[in-house]
Amino acid sequence: MFEIFMLYLSIPDRINFLQLGRYSRSGEQRFRRQFESGFDFFSFNSFLVSPYMGKRNAVAFDACFIRKSCKHTPGIGYFWSGCAGKVLRGLEVLSLSLIDADTRMSFHLKATQTPLANCLFDNQLTLPDWYAAVIKKYLVQITKALKNPSKSNFTPSTGSVKGANL
Numbered sequence: 001m002f003e004i005f006m007l008y009l010s011i012p013d014r015i016n017f018l019q020l021g022r023y024s025r026s027g028e029q030r031f032r033r034q035f036e037s038g039f040d041f042f043s044f045n046s047f048l049v050s051p052y053m054g055k056r057n058a059v060a061f062d063a064c065f066i067r068k069s070c071k072h073t074p075g076i077g078y079f080w081s082g083c084a085g086k087v088l089r090g091l092e093v094l095s096l097s098l099i100d101a102d103t104r105m106s107f108h109l110k111a112t113q114t115p116l117a118n119c120l121f122d123n124q125l126t127l128p129d130w131y132a133a134v135i136k137k138y139l140v141q142i143t144k145a146l147k148n149p150s151k152s153n154f155t156p157s158t159g160s161v162k163g164a165n166l
Contacts, residue, residue: 007020056100109142
């Protein structure tokens with residue numbers, strides 16, 4: 001995986017499997033197979049962040065709207081845009097980060113694409129319920145990344161998050 005990050009920084013043009021094969025010692029097919037399997041970015045980012053975390057930390061999450069006009073983008077739908085103050089067509093991503101209060105820095109850990117409203121409805125979930133489920137899923141791993149879970153001062157602020165028994 002380290003080789004792929006280095007190639008992303010060094011390839012001057014468009015990055016695709018053919019270019020990755022050209023600029024590396026491995027062939028194009030190796031990269032195609034490697035991208036078919038998943039990569040745990042959360043653990044990778046947690047590993048990179050853990051040496052830089054101080055004693056006073058907080059967990060933050062933010063739903064970010066990305067405007068898209070394509071017709072074939074997976075997950076495209078209508079989501080709330082805080083900047084525009086209305087519902088727009090595009091994508092929404094829930095971003096989880098770890099904040100170090102001593103250095104006033106935020107470290108990104110995970111981004112998860114928000115499912116469409118009809119998918120949430122089919123699973124009998126509301127959007128706040130889905131947010132709470134994602135936070136609950138990664139909160140245990142975040143506290144492990146802090147190396148001292150007893151000092152994690154996470155205070156739920158919404159009813160759904162409180163109902164998730166965090």
